[in-house]
Amino acid sequence: MTRPLAAINDFVVKFANVNGSGSASANGLFVKSILRMGVPVAARNIFPSNIQGLPTWYEIRVSGQGWMGRRGGVDLMVAMNPQTWDRDLGEIEAGGYLFYDSTKPMPPEKFRADITVVGVPLTRICNAAYAEPSKRKVLKNIIYLGALTFLLGIERDVVEALLAEEYASKPALIPANIEALSLGFNWASENLKPLGLQLKRADAVGDRIFVDGNTAAGLGAVYGGATVCAWYPITPSTSLAEGFIDYCKKLRHDPETGEARYAIVQAEDEIASIGIVVGAGWNGARAFTCTSGPGVSLMQEFIGLSYFAEIPAVIFDVQRGGPSTGMPTRTQQSDILSAAYASHGDTKHVLLLPEGPGECFEFGAQAFDLADRLQTMIFVMLDLDMGMNEWLVDPFTWDDSKSLDRGKVMTAEMLDAGADFGRYKDVDGDGIPFRTLPATHPSKGAYFTRGTSRDPYARYSEEGAVYVDNMERLLRKFDTARSLVPAPVVKPAKKKTSYGVIYYGSTSPAMDEALAALEAKGLHLDAMRVRAFPFPGEVFDFIAHHELVFVVEQNRDAQLRTLLINEGGVDPARLVKVLNYDGSPITARFIGGELARGMGAADMANTGEMAK
Amino acid sequence: MTYITKPQFHHPSLKENALGFTRRDYEGKVSTLCAGCGHDSISAAIVQACFEIDLEPHRLAKLSGIGCSSKTPDYFLGASHGFNTVHGRMPSVLTGANLANRELIYLGVSGDGDSASIGLGQFAHVMRRGVNMTYIVENNGVYGLTKGQFSATADKGSKSKKGVVNSDSGIDMVALALQLGASFVGRSFSGDKDQLVPLIKAALTHKGAAFIDVLSPCIAFNNHAGSTKSFDWVREHNEAVNRLDVMLGRAPVTADYAPGELVEVAQHDGSILMLRKVATDYDATDRVKAMAYLQERNAVGEIVTGLLYVDPEADDLHDALNTVAKPLNRLSDAELTPGSAALVKVNARLR
Numbered sequence: 027m028t029r030p031l032a033a034i035n036d037f038v039v040k041f042a043n044v045n046g047s048g049s050a051s052a053n054g055l056f057v058k059s060i061l062r063m064g065v066p067v068a069a070r071n072i073f074p075s076n077i078q079g080l081p082t083w084y085e086i087r088v089s090g091q092g093w094m095g096r097r098g099g100v101d102l103m104v105a106m107n108p109q110t111w112d113r114d115l116g117e118i119e120a121g122g123y124l125f126y127d128s129t130k131p132m133p134p135e136k137f138r139a140d141i142t143v144v145g146v147p148l149t150r151i152c153n154a155a156y157a158e159p160s161k162r163k164v165l166k167n168i169i170y171l172g173a174l175t176f177l178l179g180i181e182r183d184v185v186e187a188l189l190a191e192e193y194a195s196k197p198a199l200i201p202a203n204i205e206a207l208s209l210g211f212n213w214a215s216e217n218l219k220p221l222g223l224q225l226k227r228a229d230a231v232g233d234r235i236f237v238d239g240n241t242a243a244g245l246g247a248v249y250g251g252a253t254v255c256a257w258y259p260i261t262p263s264t265s266l267a268e269g270f271i272d273y274c275k276k277l278r279h280d281p282e283t284g285e286a287r288y289a290i291v292q293a294e295d296e297i298a299s300i301g302i303v304v305g306a307g308w309n310g311a312r313a314f315t316c317t318s319g320p321g322v323s324l325m326q327e328f329i330g331l332s333y334f335a336e337i338p339a340v341i342f343d344v345q346r347g348g349p350s351t352g353m354p355t356r357t358q359q360s361d362i363l364s365a366a367y368a369s370h371g372d373t374k375h376v377l378l379l380p381e382g383p384g385e386c387f388e389f390g391a392q393a394f395d396l397a398d399r400l401q402t403m404i405f406v407m408l409d410l411d412m413g414m415n416e417w418l419v420d421p422f423t424w425d426d427s428k429s430l431d432r433g434k435v436m437t438a439e440m441l442d443a444g445a446d447f448g449r450y451k452d453v454d455g456d457g458i459p460f461r462t463l464p465a466t467h468p469s470k471g472a473y474f475t476r477g478t479s480r481d482p483y484a485r486y487s488e489e490g491a492v493y494v495d496n497m498e499r500l501l502r503k504f505d506t507a508r509s510l511v512p513a514p515v516v517k518p519a520k521k522k523t524s525y526g527v528i529y530y531g532s533t534s535p536a537m538d539e540a541l542a543a544l545e546a547k548g549l550h551l552d553a554m555r556v557r558a559f560p561f562p563g564e565v566f567d568f569i570a571h572h573e574l575v576f577v578v579e580q581n582r583d584a585q586l587r588t589l590l591i592n593e594g595g596v597d598p599a600r601l602v603k604v605l606n607y608d609g610s611p612i613t614a615r616f617i618g619g620e621l622a623r624g625m626g627a628a629d630m631a632n633t634g635e636m637a638k
Numbered sequence: 639m640t641y642i643t644k645p646q647f648h649h650p651s652l653k654e655n656a657l658g659f660t661r662r663d664y665e666g667k668v669s670t671l672c673a674g675c676g677h678d679s680i681s682a683a684i685v686q687a688c689f690e691i692d693l694e695p696h697r698l699a700k701l702s703g704i705g706c707s708s709k710t711p712d713y714f715l716g717a718s719h720g721f722n723t724v725h726g727r728m729p730s731v732l733t734g735a736n737l738a739n740r741e742l743i744y745l746g747v748s749g750d751g752d753s754a755s756i757g758l759g760q761f762a763h764v765m766r767r768g769v770n771m772t773y774i775v776e777n778n779g780v781y782g783l784t785k786g787q788f789s790a791t792a793d794k795g796s797k798s799k800k801g802v803v804n805s806d807s808g809i810d811m812v813a814l815a816l817q818l819g820a821s822f823v824g825r826s827f828s829g830d831k832d833q834l835v836p837l838i839k840a841a842l843t844h845k846g847a848a849f850i851d852v853l854s855p856c857i858a859f860n861n862h863a864g865s866t867k868s869f870d871w872v873r874e875h876n877e878a879v880n881r882l883d884v885m886l887g888r889a890p891v892t893a894d895y896a897p898g899e900l901v902e903v904a905q906h907d908g909s910i911l912m913l914r915k916v917a918t919d920y921d922a923t924d925r926v927k928a929m930a931y932l933q934e935r936n937a938v939g940e941i942v943t944g945l946l947y948v949d950p951e952a953d954d955l956h957d958a959l960n961t962v963a964k965p966l967n968r969l970s971d972a973e974l975t976p977g978s979a980a981l982v983k984v985n986a987r988l989r
Binding site for chain 2: 077104108138226233234235236237245247248251253254256271277278280283284286287288289290291293295296297298299300301302303304306307308310311312327328331365421422423424425426429430463464465466467468469472473474475476477478595
């Protein structure tokens with residue numbers, strides 16, 4: 027018999043549910059209870075593209091040390107879905123625990139010998155207490171929450187306080203929920219012993235907030251001064267628009283008239299969404315759309331127009347599994363190349379690569395300054411993992427002394443003072459021309475915007491030399507972008523090493539844990555988190571200073587690695603692919619195993635299988 | 639597209655409007671369209687209409703898609719900002735521009751390929767949203783720049799220059815606009831300036847989605863016998879339901895009208911549309927009857943023109959969104975960014 031796992035404030039719980047069963051609210055309470063006990067938690071929803079009846083999972087990483095990525099493996103499985111029983115059972119670590127509804131007897135071969143099986147007759151308890159089917163369905167979830175509260179040592183009064191908050195608007199439901207909680211708690215305390223996995227009050231959460239990246243990015247757009255949002259519903263980006271709508275309602279109405287200082291249009295499709303954004307950007311309003319890979323595919327022509335006609339615009343791409351409809355509710359980083367080189371002809375676009383909700387807010391605001399400054403399309407590349415899951419992050423901050431950067435906009439005063447206005451003229455050597463907004467001046471500064479070739483004064487021209495001049499200027503502008511985008515973040519190893527690792531986006535929290543685990547084994551790597559494209563020079567310096575650099579990504583084709591090779595002329599042999607792309611967020615164990623293997627330390631490489 | 643700028647000098651006796659502009663101040667670059675193209679007549683009508691309503695040229699933004707018609711914004715209103723967008727997508731770009739600054743006048747110019755084929759979806763949605771704009775389709779039933787393919791407005795049975803008979807039903811943009819909720823719908827003919835200029839004036843002063851379908855024969859590819867978009871065919875089948883005059887709150891423009899019943903329609907901006915009925919049973923303020931009338935006449939081969947429908951009390955997209963009066967593109971940092979104090983409260987709600 028394997029020894030049962032024993033741990034305090036450091037384990038993984040996974041709930042296997044059926045979607046539409048009302049489990050999300052009980053699972054949310056479970057997570058918030060742990061947070062209220064001062065213990066950091068990372069929670070990830072793994073859900074189908076469906077409203078009712080299909081399997082859904084909720085994976086919770088409890089980490090007193092504060093590791094916020096997926097660790098890999100499951101210590102306690104709460105198996106509430108018979109459809110996925112076998113698979114769920116298989117995921118439990120040796121020595122782990124299985125919590126299940128024991129109302130109906132199960133044959134012994136349905137269990138494993140190396141785990142602790144904890145049966146609670148949830149259906150029987152529930153049916154004995156409630157007659158109405160609707161109550162039975164919903165309160166069964168609260169009953170298992172009650173049992174887990176006992177088994178894991180969650181403070182009962184914390185859960186009760188949260189239930190009261192949850193139903194503050196429907197107070198009649200509070201006693202019923204507290205009663206259901208007691209039913210589960212009491213049955214467990216009378217019939218079972220607490221598990222080896224225990225929670226203990228700590229003070230490790232601090233003032234951190236629990237928020238998803240889509241909400242954070244929507245709030246960032248409010249702070250970044252976005253006034254026009256045009257969007258089309260698509261998973262996993264929909265909640266970004268909804269976040270913007272909610273925060274606009276709270277923060278963006280004229281206090282005297284109640285009128286809106288924003289305009290939001292749910293467009294007929296993604297093409298119209300980006301068209302509205304480009305029209306608003308042309309006319310001087312800060313505008314954005316939010317979408318996912320299929321939407322970016324539809325927007326290609328307008329993205330090229332934004333690049334060539336130099337119109338500020340922002341796209342939040344919340345990436346999901348592709349290609350085609352792919353895996354709409356699973357996460358990937360697989361739009362990097364299609365965003366970086368979007369549209370026909372020679373194009374390149376600025377990408378911002380936030381690591382989680384904190385940077386979703388920060389970059390979500392900064393994207394609009396960059397769009398105005400560079401007069402071009404800015405992509406903010408989220409993914410489903412950071413976009414739709416609530417992460418525990420530092421509170422948002424804002425510097426009130428900072429003003430919005432509107433870029434080079436020529437005013438009527440400048441025109442009257444005799445400024446030589448050439449819409450596409452490089453006056454400062456940075457590749458960025460001045461623009462005028464419609465109606466700036468009665469007789470000066472008007473020009474005709476077009477997607478066809480033109481000279482520096484915006485006059486139509488098909489002359490080869492004129493075209494080439496303009497295209498070269500656009501490259502200069504892209505070079506200027508290098509110094510304006512967020513710089514990479516370097517975590518040097520404790521000891522000098524010839525190994526480096528490059529990563530980005532939602533891989534960040536799992537990488538933090540993997541690096542610590544590797545260091546504990548004496549494996550040292552310098553780590554660089556890339557935060558934007560075009561790559562600042564230090565990215566290539568970093569590569570040059572290491573013999574071997576791992577590039578960790580969540581896509582099949584090593585897309586960021588391709589960009590590094592293509593843009594920096596890097597020898598491909600020096601960039602080692604480390605790829606997780608099965609749709610589940612990358613785990614610390616996977617990264618640790620792959621990097622250890624790559625560094626020749628095979629003993630660490632025992633968890634090479636993806637995303638377990 | 640042209641880079642040929644017209645010389646600025648003009649005859650000293652050229653008439654000035656209330657702002658002191660002459661008609662020449664509303665012109666653009668030299669047209670590169672075929673000699674005799676209907677589109678050039680429409681450009682001239684736009685110039686004339688803007689001159690007559692005393693529009694400050696820079697207060698108008700002109701947008702278009704792709705095609706012969708979409709090239710024309712370069713040929714009028716040279717002092718206005720223009721935007722030649724992508725094929726079939728002018729409506730969305732115009733919508734965004736309008737959202738950014740509600741104070742300007744927005745003129746969208748498109749063609750039948752641009753609006754009825756590739757852009758039919760965007761055409762529909764811009765109408766149903768009630769974007770405050772004037773949307774002109776220069777309708778010739780044919781793709782000119784690619785040399786003579788049928789467009790989606792070509793009538794069933796119409797013959798191409800190469801002798802091919804169109805087997806698809808033609809899309810009636812006017813019928814669509816009426817059904818989709820446009821609050822101003824007109825149809826005219828590029829060869830009838832007396833009818834077209836007042837229609838454009840009324841559309842530009844109308845608040846809401848104003849649509850004008852202008853039959854504009856393609857001299858190069860669709861002006862032959864067997865075409866239902868040729869000069870001869872349109873002249874023979876043109877049946878005006880009314881004649882329009884637009885008063886701007888000053889002395890009415892006198893015009894040469896046939897006698898008939900006079901209807902006055904007051905618009906939001908104080909302008910008055912004076913409609914002289916030609917078809918005595920036609921009521922341009924009744925959407926349902928207008929739709930029925932147009933269907934009936936279409937069935938017997940008539941091309942019904944004039945101001946076909948107007949709702950002088952229409953709301954626009956900004957009304958629906960309850961946006962502030964100040965253009966969104968002029969809001970200050972303080973009006974846009976809630977600041978750190980508000981963020982403290984946001985953080986508190988996320989714990």
